[in-house]
Amino acid sequence: MNIVMNFKVLATLVLSVVLFSCSSSDNGSEPDAILGCTDPNSNNYNSEATQDNGSCEYGTYVDLEIPVIFNNLLPAPLIPTNNSQTIEGIALGRKLFYEPLLSGDGTQACADCHFAENAFTDPNQFSTGIDGSIGNRNAMPIYNVAWNFNEKFFWDGRARNVEDQAFGPVVNPIEMNNTWPNAVASLQATSIYPDLFFEAFGTSIIDSVLVVKAIAQFERTLISGNSRFDQYLLGDTNAITAEELNGFNVFMDEDRGDCFHCHGSDANPLWTDNIFHNNGLDTSFLDNGLGIVTGDPLDNGKFKSPSLRNLAYSAPYMHDGRFETLEEVINHYSEGLVFSETIDPLMKNIADGGAHINEDDKADLKAFLLSLSEPEFTTNPDFQDPN
Amino acid sequence: MKKIALLLILAIAFVGCDNDDDTPDPILGCTDENSENYDPNATQDDDSCTYPIEININLSQNWDGTNITLADIGTTEFTNEHGEVLTIARLRYLISKVILHDSEGNEEEIEGYKLADLSDENSLVFTSNAVLPSGTYTRISFVYGFNEEDNITEAYPDLNAATWNWPGMLGGGYHFLQFDGTFKDPNGDSQPFNYHNGTAKISDGVFEQNFITVDVEGLSIDSNSTIDIKMNVAEWFKNPNTWDLNTLSGSLMGNYDAQIMMNQNGQNVFSIDAN
Numbered sequence: 001m002n003i004v005m006n007f008k009v010l011a012t013l014v015l016s017v018v019l020f021s022c023s024s025s026d027n028g029s030e031p032d033a034i035l036g037c038t039d040p041n042s043n044n045y046n047s048e049a050t051q052d053n054g055s056c057e058y059g060t061y062v063d064l065e066i067p068v069i070f071n072n073l074l075p076a077p078l079i080p081t082n083n084s085q086t087i088e089g090i091a092l093g094r095k096l097f098y099e100p101l102l103s104g105d106g107t108q109a110c111a112d113c114h115f116a117e118n119a120f121t122d123p124n125q126f127s128t129g130i131d132g133s134i135g136n137r138n139a140m141p142i143y144n145v146a147w148n149f150n151e152k153f154f155w156d157g158r159a160r161n162v163e164d165q166a167f168g169p170v171v172n173p174i175e176m177n178n179t180w181p182n183a184v185a186s187l188q189a190t191s192i193y194p195d196l197f198f199e200a201f202g203t204s205i206i207d208s209v210l211v212v213k214a215i216a217q218f219e220r221t222l223i224s225g226n227s228r229f230d231q232y233l234l235g236d237t238n239a240i241t242a243e244e245l246n247g248f249n250v251f252m253d254e255d256r257g258d259c260f261h262c263h264g265s266d267a268n269p270l271w272t273d274n275i276f277h278n279n280g281l282d283t284s285f286l287d288n289g290l291g292i293v294t295g296d297p298l299d300n301g302k303f304k305s306p307s308l309r310n311l312a313y314s315a316p317y318m319h320d321g322r323f324e325t326l327e328e329v330i331n332h333y334s335e336g337l338v339f340s341e342t343i344d345p346l347m348k349n350i351a352d353g354g355a356h357i358n359e360d361d362k363a364d365l366k367a368f369l370l371s372l373s374e375p376e377f378t379t380n381p382d383f384q385d386p387n
Numbered sequence: 388m389k390k391i392a393l394l395l396i397l398a399i400a401f402v403g404c405d406n407d408d409d410t411p412d413p414i415l416g417c418t419d420e421n422s423e424n425y426d427p428n429a430t431q432d433d434d435s436c437t438y439p440i441e442i443n444i445n446l447s448q449n450w451d452g453t454n455i456t457l458a459d460i461g462t463t464e465f466t467n468e469h470g471e472v473l474t475i476a477r478l479r480y481l482i483s484k485v486i487l488h489d490s491e492g493n494e495e496e497i498e499g500y501k502l503a504d505l506s507d508e509n510s511l512v513f514t515s516n517a518v519l520p521s522g523t524y525t526r527i528s529f530v531y532g533f534n535e536e537d538n539i540t541e542a543y544p545d546l547n548a549a550t551w552n553w554p555g556m557l558g559g560g561y562h563f564l565q566f567d568g569t570f571k572d573p574n575g576d577s578q579p580f581n582y583h584n585g586t587a588k589i590s591d592g593v594f595e596q597n598f599i600t601v602d603v604e605g606l607s608i609d610s611n612s613t614i615d616i617k618m619n620v621a622e623w624f625k626n627p628n629t630w631d632l633n634t635l636s637g638s639l640m641g642n643y644d645a646q647i648m649m650n651q652n653g654q655n656v657f658s659i660d661a662n
Contacts, residue, residue, distance in 0.1 A: 075544040149548050252554045254581075254640045260554065261565075267541045267552040298461040342461075345476050345567040345579030348637035 042202055058202035059086030064146060067225025069233060069269045077146030077220070083163065083213045085220060088200040091386070093218030095196065096211060098385040101186040103130050103176035110169065110215070111385065113139045117378050119310035120222060125321035133174035136287060138321030141314045143224040143377065144307065150274045155303045155319040157276060158293045162219055166212035180208040187211070224309050224377040225269060229368070233266055240371050247368025250361045257333070257357065257365055261346050262305045271309050271372060276302040277344040280337035281318065289319065291342075301342050312373035326366045334362065423521060437521040440610035444485060444513035446503045448478065451621045457506050467624035471632045473570040473580070475620070478505040480564045481532050481551070482616060487519060487608060488526040495519045500533070502549055513616065524608040527659055529616065532563030532598035538586065557641050558586030558594035564649070566623065570632045580636040582623060584653070587646035595643075597650050603659040615660040622656040623649065 036049025042056035062085050064077055079085060096102065100109045113127040114120040120142035126135045137155050145153070145162050152160070159165035169175045170183055187193040187206050194204035201210050229248070231239035240248075250257040252265060262279075264271035276290040278301040285291075291300035303319040317323040323332065334354045337347050349355045357365065377383075416429025422436035448455040450465050455475070464472050483500035497514050504510040532538070538560035541547060546561055553560050566582040587595040608614060624630035628648040639645040 073541055073544060073547045075548055147548070149545075249556065252556060254554075254583075255638045258638075260552075261550065264550055265552055266555065267547045268550050270548065273550040339577070343579075345569055345581060348579045348581055350579060351576075 039202060055082065056202055057084055057086075059088035059200050061085065062087050062090065064220060065223060067223060067230065067269075069230045070147065070223075070225050073267060073269055074147060075149065078149065078151065078161075079146060079220065080161065080163070083216060085217050086200060088196070089214050089217040090221055092196045092200045093214035093216065094383075095386050096187075096215050097218050098387050099187075101190070102170050102178060102183045102211075104178040104182070105130050106186065108176050110166075113169075113175070114142055116380075116383050117313065119143060119224070119313045119378060121314045123315065125316050127175070129172070129174040130177050131174075133177075135174055137319050138316060140306065141310060142219055143222045143309065144270060145222070146220045147270055148274050152274070152276075152304070156289045156293045157304060162216040163209075163212045166215040166219070167208065170208075184208055184211065222377075222383060224374050226376065227309065227372045227374040229371040230269065230374075232371075233269070241367065243364045244368045244371045246361070247364035247366065247371075250357065250365045251368060256355055256361055258346070258348070258355065259308075259333075262344075263308050270307055272305045272307040274304065276304050277346070278302045278340060278342045279333075280339070280343050280347045280350060281322070281332070283338050283340050285340070287320065298342055301340055302344075308369055309372045310374060310377060312370050312375075313378050326369060327362070330357070330362050330365055333357075438610075439518045440521055440612075441516045441518055442487075442608060442611070443515045443613045444497065444517065444616065445613065446482060446501065446511045446513055446616050446618070448505060448618045448620055451619060455505065455620060457508065460506060465621070467570075467621065467632070468626075468629050469624065469631050471570040473568050473632065475505065475566070475568045477565060477567040478620070479503065479551075479562070480566075480618065481546075481561060482513060482529055483533050483537055484528075484530040485513065485616075486528045487524040488528065489522045490525045491522075493520075493522065495524070500537070500543075502546060502551060522609075525606050526602065526604045527606060527608070527614065527661070528600060528602040530598050530600055531653060531657060532585065533561055534598050534600070535596050538596075538598070553585040554640070557588045560586055563598060564623075566620075570636070572633060578632075578636060580632050581639065582649070583640050584646065584649040585640065587643050587650075588641055589643055595647075597646055599650060599653050599657075601657045601659075606659065606661045608661050612661055617658045617660060618656055619658070620656075623652050626652060626655050628652050 033051035034049050035051055035053040036046030037044045037056035038049050038052040039045060039056045042058055043061070044055065044057050064079070064085060066077065083089075097110045100106050100112070102109060108130045113122045115122065118141070122139035125138055127139050128134055140155060153162065153165040154168070159168060170178050171180060184206050193206060197206050197210055198204040200214060203210075228239045229244070248266075251259045262273050262275070262277055264273065276299065282301065285301045288300040290302040291297060293299075311317070311326060315324055317326070317329050323329045332354070334357045337343075337350050337354045339350055343350060413431035414426075414429050415431055415433040416426030417424045417436035418429045418432040419425060419436045421438070423439050424435065424437055455463075460475055460477075462474065464474055466472050480503050481500060482503060485497040487495045487497070497517055501513045502510060530537075540555065540559035541552070543561070546552070551561050553562050562583060562585045564582065564584040568580055569577045570580055572578045585597065587597045589595055628651055630648070630652070635642075635645055
């Protein structure tokens with residue numbers, strides 16, 4: 001006991017000596033700032049921190065509802081460390097997604113080109129902006145964005161993450177044609193948004209970064225992973241028909257559909273590789289796609305493989321919405337391929353225009369593709385307009 | 388600072404002891420806490436300390452000795468053994484079960500596997516600064532693809548997300564190689580090829596393992612060695628099977644003979660540089 005006591009006394013003495021000598025040897029300079037969250041009202045207040053580094057988080061944390069099949073087969077979803085999912089943030093993001101105040105003339109919300117009933121794409125080939133301008137690409141559907149492990153968004157990959165993506169349309173002249181200062185001022189002037197931002201982010205001073213963070217949180221909750229085919233893969237053999245199962249085999253057969261090299265499989269339930277390919281649509285390009293972003297001519301004509309989930313709701317198809325039906329899409333790959341310099345070698349039957357899938361297999365392939373659609377996704381009450 | 392305090396206390400305590408007792412016999416051993424055989428009881432260092440070594444393992448590709456990098460994708464023309472002029476659009480392959488062996492028969496496995504992608508330089512680093520027990524390693528073995536034990540359908544989430552799976556109807560598991568490109572046919576027209584390798588299907592439901600174990604001896608790997616696992620891409624077309632892309636360009640995954648020919652040619656594809 002004595003020894004222990006002595007040690008304690010000694011330790012205190014030694015520590016104080018060391019501390020004293022440390023501070024005296026500092027030549028009076030300021031100690032290094034300890035970075036962290038300095039707001040006592042935040043979730044992650046750090047009482048040791050002497051300088052705030054913008055890491056404070058507010059609101060009630062909530063996990064994404066991960067479909068069983070994703071949990072079984074895929075890495076964890078990507079959620080930025082500086083934008084945790086919270087109940088308040090998601091609710092705010094949902095409200096903003098349906099908020100026309102974000103547009104230049106207060107008439108158009110994200111949801112006006114990304115309809116829940118269409119798996120958050122636009123049933124029109126091209127969307128119309130607030131000034132009547134017409135785009136040149138079909139709006140991308142929005143779901144499973146937290147599982148885009150390449151983190152390249154849009155058909156041409158120009159956005160680096162979901163937040164970055166959400167910056168774009170508000171200020172795009174042919175879309176919502178606003179400025180961020182103006183959009184933020186419109187929200188700030190309302191009686192409701194300052195409070196909602198305070199609940200989600202601990203400040204009632206709105207800025208564009210917080211707007212896109214909230215929208216991104218909402219978009220990450222748009223998860224689709226419980227189609228009939230998912231149920232089949234999880235063991236319900238009655239969930240699909242014999243025709244749909246044959247269609248899956250056509251999809252997986254290198255001699256027939258050979259769709260799986262780009263569009264996922266029973267092992268990749270995203271049903272996309274999230275990578276960019278030239279799939280033989282044109283001999284020359286009106287739209288260079290990925291090539292516009294990278295500046296590399298070898299990327300001209302490449303566009304991101306879209307997921308095959310929810311095709312029942314997301315027509316028209318392809319980056320430019322040129323095909324109104326799945327029959328046209330399948331016929332393209334079966335007979336309609338045309339050569340261009342950057343065509344993906346996976347379009348291997350290009351010399352014959354495609355794989356020439358027989359009519360029965362085509363019908364079954366279409367049936368299989370539709371078994372990847374999930375009606376509940378389009379009607380989920382959590383995803384609808386809250387305003 | 389706590390450590391300094393403790394050391395001070397310990398020093399004082401020891402001094403206290405010394406005053407009371409005769410000088411004890413020193414306890415010999417390794418006294419360096421940073422060594423792998425640090426002996427906390429040792430009072431006198433006996434030069435026995437040994438230290439873990441750090442190694443790097445990289446993956447690279449070449450065409451008969453000329454380095455291939457992502458800058459060659461889609462641009463550089465190569466001529467294969469059979470005479471076809473080709474360009475590479477995509478080159479991905481799987482390396483697993485890397486084991487270093489020392490001269491006494493000890494084995495150290497580098498955990499994990501790597502899906503190498505010519506278009507992504509980061510994917511060509513198998514491991515950097517891997518720490519191994521001290522010693523000189525003279526032999527490296529690794530598996531191209533997955534061996535039977537590891538080639539488990541749907542088992543690897545990152546490979547699933549990379550759409551790297553091998554269809555169940557062809558035996559399942561994962562691709563070993565995805566080598567896509569374009570070659571000139573006898574008319575001078577560009578034609579695609581898809582040289583994909585994985586489990587070989589003999590008949591419906593009957594499959595044959597098709598991975599390759601590469602084993603290289605006579606190496607001298609110690610601390611700070613960099614090991615380069617090199618793929619000579621030209622060899623896929625060369626020996627013993629001179630590959631004719633005009634007859635074997637696509638739909639090769641379910642072609643048993645093509646799969647086995649790839650395995651045979653693959654025996655000569657890999658080599659190791661260690662320095």
